Every structure is written in structure tokens, then in C-alpha cells.
Amino acid sequence: xxxxxxxxxxxxxxxxxxxxxxxxxxxxxxxxxxxxxxxxxxxxxxxxxxxxxxxxxxxxxxxxxxxxxxxxxxxxxxxxxxxxxxxxxxxxxxxxxxxxxxxxxxxxxxxxx
Amino acid sequence: xxxxxxxxxxxxxxxxxxxxxxxxxxxxxxxxxxxxxxxxxxxxxxxxxxxxxxxxxxxxxxxxxxxxxxxxxxxxxxxxxxxxxxxxxxxxxxxxxxxxxxxxxxxxxxxxxxxxxxxxxxxxxxxxxxxxxxxxxxxxxxxxxxxxxxxxxxxxxxxxxxxxxxxxxxxxxxxxxxxxxxxxxxxxxxxxxxxxxxxxxxxxxxxxxxxxxxxxxxxxxxxxxxxxxxxxxxxxxxxxxxxxxxxxxxxxxxxxxxxxxxxxxxxxxxxxxxxxxxxxxxxxxxxx
Numbered sequence: 001x002x003x004x005x006x007x008x009x010x011x012x013x014x015x016x017x018x019x020x021x022x023x024x025x026x027x028x029x030x031x032x033x034x035x036x037x038x039x040x041x042x043x044x045x046x047x048x049x050x051x052x053x054x055x056x057x058x059x060x061x062x063x064x065x066x067x068x069x070x071x072x073x074x075x076x077x078x079x080x081x082x083x084x085x086x087x088x089x090x091x092x093x094x095x096x097x098x099x100x101x102x103x104x105x106x107x108x109x110x111x112x113x
Numbered sequence: 114x115x116x117x118x119x120x121x122x123x124x125x126x127x128x129x130x131x132x133x134x135x136x137x138x139x140x141x142x143x144x145x146x147x148x149x150x151x152x153x154x155x156x157x158x159x160x161x162x163x164x165x166x167x168x169x170x171x172x173x174x175x176x177x178x179x180x181x182x183x184x185x186x187x188x189x190x191x192x193x194x195x196x197x198x199x200x201x202x203x204x205x206x207x208x209x210x211x212x213x214x215x216x217x218x219x220x221x222x223x224x225x226x227x228x229x230x231x232x233x234x235x236x237x238x239x240x241x242x243x244x245x246x247x248x249x250x251x252x253x254x255x256x257x258x259x260x261x262x263x264x265x266x267x268x269x270x271x272x273x274x275x276x277x278x279x280x281x282x283x284x285x286x287x288x289x290x291x292x293x294x295x296x297x298x299x300x301x302x303x304x305x306x307x308x309x310x311x312x313x314x315x316x317x318x319x320x321x322x323x324x325x326x327x328x329x330x331x332x333x334x335x336x337x338x339x340x341x342x343x344x345x346x347x348x349x350x351x352x353x354x355x356x357x358x359x360x361x362x363x364x365x366x367x368x369x370x371x372x373x374x375x376x377x378x379x380x381x382x383x384x385x386x387x388x389x390x391x392x393x394x395x396x397x398x399x400x401x
Contacts, residue, residue: 084347086309093305093344098374105316105349 005031007038013045013077016107017068019054025064032071044077048107052083062096069101080104120238121173127224128170136162138220146213152205161196165217168192172246179245190253197254198261207258211251218247278304280311286318287388288350289381293326301337305344312348319388320345323381325356330364339370351376351391355384 004022009015017035039047049065051057057065069079079101084092092099128135143158153161168189172178175185193214200210221243231239278300283289290308311317322341327334338354345352353376357365365372378384389396 081347082349084349086306086313086348089309089344089347090302090305092347093340098343098371099347103347103349105312105318 015044016048018050025061028064036071039075046078047072049081050083120242125173152200152203193250194253194257197257201261274303288317288320291323296334296337312350317350319351321353321384323356330361335364353384353387355381
């Protein structure tokens with residue numbers, strides 16, 4: 001069965017997580033386990049979460065992001081949310097507390113959007 | 114034939130008999146009012162006078178002339194509305210246009226007075242009908258006028274919002290946002306929409322928000338400022354707040370919100386230096 005997300009090794013302990021349309025933030029356990037295994041094996045230092053395809057970050061999705069960020073912290077890797085859409089940032093700033101992880105405009109060294 | 118229908122028939126008959134002189138009078142008055150001020154060309158006045166009478170005849174000939182779902186009546190009010198709009202757009206005065214409509218009403222009333230053999234009941238029905246008709250036309254003009262005014266106010270508000278939130282790319286990846294005046298919910302939304310889009314398109318990494326021009330800060334405005342900083346951070350940029358006056362500091366600290374993440378500097382210049390520092394940019398004087 002095809003996974004509704006894609007994990008790419010960027011090199012030097014950096015990884016990129018790209019969620020797909022079928023990602024279910026309510027059933028995060030299996031995904032966190034699979035991602036953690038890959039990060040652990042590579043002794044990853046940072047996981048970039050690409051949010052460009054995420055149109056809406058609701059409380060459930062927000063909880064999933066925090067859970068994944070906590071998993072990264074347990075593995076000694078930082079979690080960075082990248083490519084947040086302006087409308088998503090606006091909505092999040094109104095309804096959610098400050099993120100307990102870092103945010104960046106893009107993955108360092110990547111081409112412009 | 115009912116009273117209303119016979120009244121309409123009377124009016125149609127009068128219009129048909131006097132169409133030439135009525136058109137001429139209407140046109141002449143139109144030229145005096147609109148032609149002199151160059152609000153309508155002479156051809157436009159002639160066309161409008163003829164078209165008005167034609168549409169009026171169609172309205173009078175319809176079964177329920179003043180019904181709002183009567184297409185003929187809708188066409189007449191739309192026609193009057195379009196002329197009103199045209200005059201407004203060309204800088205005309207609505208008072209004069211309304212007086213012109215009152216003049217049209219009087220013109221029809223005067224033409225009725227000439228019929229001495231008309232019964233009181235019929236004359237009253239005619240007067241009532243004409244009063245209703247012209248009241249509707251004036252209402253149509255009023256609505257157009259209100260619509261135009263609202264549009265003007267909205268345009269001015271937009272312009273003001275644009276002018277009072279000049280987001281400037283002061284360096285590659287560094288934006289400045291001097292906030293002037295007050296920050297209500299609507300303005301916060303406009304500012305944030307522009308700012309977040311600009312961060313995305315410019316790939317900005319730092320935003321210096323200068324509050325020197327903020328008039329007063331209450332808890333709502335303080336919330337909006339915090340919200341703005343939070344959104345900037347979510348976009349992956351750093352918000353550096355400058356120009357915080359004592360009253361703003363008081364409002365922000367009274368909110369019971371964690372402010373330790375907030376990057377602040379005293380002045381806009383200091384804020385820019387901090388932004389440059391964070392981006393490893395050094396600006397220094399060249400030795401003489």
C-alpha cells in the first residue's frame with residue numbers, strides 16, 4: 001500500500017517530510033514510527049516538514065505536527081515547519097498557541113518556490 | 114376597464130398627443146441643467162429625453178405599471194439609475210438631477226391641469242399615480258447615489274489602508290512595516306494578508322515592525338500585534354518590534370501572554386541592525 005507521505009534524505013542528517021493528500025493526522029502512530037525509524041538509522045539532526053500542500057491546519061493537524069515534533073526531539077533532531085501558506089499562517093496565528101518548534105520559509109539551500 | 118387602467122390610458126393618450134412638445138420641453142430643461150455644465154452632450158440629452166418618454170409609455174401600457182417585477186418598470190428605473198450614475202461619475206450634483214425629476218413630474222401635472230373637464234376622482238387617481246411613479250424614480254436615483262457613496266468610501270478606506278501600511282523591502286529578505294494609527298480587526302487582516310504574502314514572495318527572513326506611529330494601544334490592538342508576530346514566525350521569518358512606547362509596553366504586559374520570544378529594539382534603526390545581524394549582513398562606514 002502506498003504511503004500518503006514521502007520522506008527524502010537531503011544529506012548530512014537532514015530529512016524532508018512531504019505529506020500527501022491521504023495523510024490521516026488522527027492516526028499518526030504508524031507514521032511517527034516509520035519516520036522515527038528512518039531518522040534514527042541515519043542519526044538525523046533535522047526534519048523539515050513541508051506544509052506547502054497543506055491548505056488547512058486544524059486543531060487535529062496541529063496536534064499531529066506537535067506529536068511529530070516531540071518524536072523528533074526525543075531522537076535528538078530538530079523539527080522545522082517550512083513553506084507555510086500565508087492564509088494558513090494567518091489562521092494559525094488566530095487560533096493556535098505559538099508553535100513549540102521552529103518555522104522557516106524554505107529548506108536552506110533549496111530553490112525558490 | 115378599472116380606474117387604474119383608465120388613468121394609464123389617459124396618460125398614454127396625453128403623451129401621444131403632446132409627445133412633441135413634451136420632448137422639446139424636457140430636452141430644453143435638460144440642456145439648461147446638464148448641457149451647461151458639460152455633464153451630458155446635447156445628443157445624449159436628446160436621446161435620453163426620447164428614451165425616457167418611450168419607456169414611460171411602455172410602463173403605462175403594462176398591466177401593473179408600478180409593480181417591482183414589471184420588466185417595463187424595471188427598465189425605466191434602471192434607465193434613470195444609469196443616467197444618475199453617469200452624472201455622478203462626471204462630477205454632477207445629485208440635487209440637480211432630483212430637481213430635474215421633480216420638474217418632469219410637474220410637467221406631467223401641468224399637462225393634466227389643462228383638462229378642465231376631468232372629474233375630481235379621475236384627477237386624484239392621476240395625481241396619485243404620477244406621485245407614486247416619480248417617487249419610485251427618485252428612490253432609484255437615491256439608491257444609485259448611496260451605492261456610489263459607499264463605493265467611494267470603500268475605495269478611500271482601501272487607499273488609506275494601503276497608504277498607512279507601506280511594506281517595504283529594505284534589503285534582500287528584510288521587510289519594514291511601520292504601523293501608523295490604529296489596528297482594528299479589519300485593518301489587521303489587511304495588513305497581515307499583505308505582509309504574509311510579501312514574506313512568501315520575497316522569501317523574507319526578517320520583518321521590522323515599527324510601532325512609533327501607533328496612536329494608542331488597548332488589549333485588542335495588543336492581541337493583534339501578538340497575532341501578527343506569531344504569523345510572521347509561522348512563515349519562517351523573524352519579527353523585530355521597534356518603537357514600543359511605555360503605554361504599549363504596559364498594554365502588552367497586561368495580556369498575560371508569554372513575550373520572551375519577542376525580539377524588540379528601541380528604534381527602527383536598531384531593529385534594522387538586528388535584522389542585518391541575524392542575516393550575517395554587516396553595514397559599516399567605508400574608511401575615508
